[in-house]
Amino acid sequence: MSTPTEGTEPVEAAPGYRPGRTLPLRVELVRQLGRRRTAVVFGLLAVLPFVLVAAFAIGGEPGGRGSRVTLMDTATASGPNFAAVGLFVSAGFLLVIPVALFFGDTVAAEAGWSSLRYLLAAPVPRARLLWSKLVVALVLSLAAMVLLPLVALAVGTAAYGWGPLHVPTGGTLDAGTAAARLAVAVAYLFVSQLVTAGLAFWLSTRTDAPLGAVGGAVGLTIVGNVLDAVTALGHWRDFLPAHWQFAWVDVVQPRPEWSGMIQGTAVSVTCALVFFALAFRGFARKDVVS
Template identity: 30%
Template sequence: MHADADTASARTHGGALLASELRVLFRRWRTWAMLAALASIPVLMAVVVRLSSEPPGPGEGPPFLDQVTNNGMFVAVTALVLTTPLFLPLTVAVVSGDTIAGEASLGTLRYLLVAPAGRVRLLLVKYVSTVAFCVAASGTVLLTGWLIGAALFGTGEATLLSGDTIGVGDAVVRSLLVGAHVTICMLGLAAVGLFISTLTDAGVGAMAAVAVLTIVAQVLGQLDQLAWLHPWLFTHHWLAFADLLREPIVWTSFTENALLQAAYVAFFGALAYGRFSTKDVLS
């Protein structure tokens, strides 16, 4: 009976801790500033294309840009192409790098560990809150792109990369799948950031380290001499969502990306636990 009561109490406290963490995260001006910056990208892109004297031709600009004037859905998809290599990872680096190191620098980490949730549950809460931000970040780009795209270019039947035509409902589903792919891409980076955050008490340093690591991984992914390494980089499948815009959908890249990110989450989650469980918390 006592064991069951203790377990229930720990779960209740864990839920309360997660709710508190989410409130803190989404009440910060920094969080909303980053989401606003992400939202501005599809808006600026759509306005520029709309005001342009000539619509972009095939092969001009980022992928799918030439489809923007045909259907507003492609504003959201193209915006995800633009934000995934740099802007989304930067925001995730800020949030994940600040998870543990930020608490340590503020002197609040020791008080969090006094609670019965313990170190493991605190790590889980921090990671889940970062995942929530990943969903919010990619969702912001997707939703803003849909809204501005519909307002400036309208919606209707969309022509896929395979040449097939789909209706509005299917177009929404396809764009949601692209958003899900991008969100999953950020989960491995979030786990890397959580681990790095356990290594230091300087939140800014952890954020910078995660951002630099992201850039390095993408640079390595461009070197043909390291082709053997490319499938193991967490950035390898970041832009591999074109198959979700074909008929029928080819799920290979989506599932391979999900498995790769799951491996990163498991590996760096274990490293974070190993480091954090033995870390001397003095602040």
Template identity: 50%
Template sequence: MSAPTFRGVHQRLAQKPPGTPPDFRPGRTLRLRVEFVRQLRRRRTQIAVLVVLALPIIVALAFKLGGTPDQGRDGPTLVDLATTGGSNFALFVEFAATGFLLVVLVALFCGDTVASEASWASLRYLLAIPVPRARLLRQKLTVALALSFGVQLLLPVWALAVGTVFFGGAPAKSPVSGSFTGSESLWRLGIVVVYVCGQSLVVAALAFLLSVSVDNPLGAVGGATLLVVVSNILDQITALDPYRRYLPTHFNYSWLDALNQKVVWDDMMRGTGLALIYAAVFLAIAWLRFERKDITS
């Protein structure tokens, strides 16, 4: 069936006998493919991908121009080992991007998705098609998470390729437990990427909650980013023990335990559980708020 906004569709509907319901299936509205292509064509998506592609090249050139990092007094760190091979370079780029860049990108994709429709005054028209509210949120969130996980996967894969070109394909070296084999290096990098994606669910869910609550995309993106900044600051205050263990960013870097000779899962399991709880609460509030909200923008 043609979309209700196409020319001539309303005239054909008007020709139906009075009382005949329109041939309309709410479950076929706002298809994932259409929304995904629409979001891919947006300028902010293209700029985000360019930033992710440019970052490893800029970092690699910085190491080439600046020379080999000096080893710290307490032993090597990720930055000290970044030039020893592609795997270590990818781990360092992931370490450098986790704290802020990936947070901003996830907040951008998930915080802009509904709020942008409100700012363009097109949200009420989407609901008037009518797209069921729960379906609209589900489709929007699915595409936003796909883009968020996509850039988080693209960054280490591209960094691994760039690092291999600049510094060779040597297996990863751990700052604490020697070297890994080639396959083991990829396995450890995979653990890191999956864990970082899991931790990003907190930012994604909060940004989505703010996106259904405000009409300004900048407010939703900035609010989610501000949460991470404040949480990181509070996490540095050791006097808050043991309460700081419940901060949403306390376990963000627990993936470093994957670089031990034997993977230590304890903190990563705690971090994953905490992230899922925060994400579930934020998304539940977002659904309830949007279902009861009077869309006037």
């Protein structure tokens, strides 16, 4: 009987092995929730509203500069106003940290612990491993962004009462409408951070040092903010995700303006998809030795 040549017969998987059921999302989520850095991130975000209330109690209520009134000046007007201010002070940089951490640390940490090769030898398909980690990082990042305004709304309501949101440009939004608008703002902030998420995730597949992936994503985000401040770039700034990071403020107005959020969403999603595609493509061909 002739021996079949190599490669002419398909390799059969072990009985009961199903690639789609390896590394379940529930298992990965429990693993990530059990890590100390996750508890630290959520703890810091939950404490921030209390720090702001204490700052206003010590320093007095914020006041406008001359005739100019900003969103910060209305922080103590009501719970919704306080929540809006919490988003405003954290959107530029603070919310970047948990996103960069959850995405930049996810694959690089496994490589740093020398456990990545054992996960792949389980065997967990590479695409499945990345998909599980990507979904869990998205869930944790969304939870972090929802946690901050929810705690701020509760703390602000306890400290300053439940009432309408006072718009700096004039007018008010009733509390129910304000809560709905703030939910839209949080959703937009999450979408706008997808660029940082994609960049951190891609870097996480390229290095074995989690700090390098997280720091690289945060650093390039800062560079984007610096470039956006260079007015000489003119309309070229429209292609920077950082240019649209505060477009959500237009939705907490008596007459919301959506054009900035639409453009910001388009730029952010496009850049994020490119980085996520690079991550999957590069990891599929990477020689994993860690």
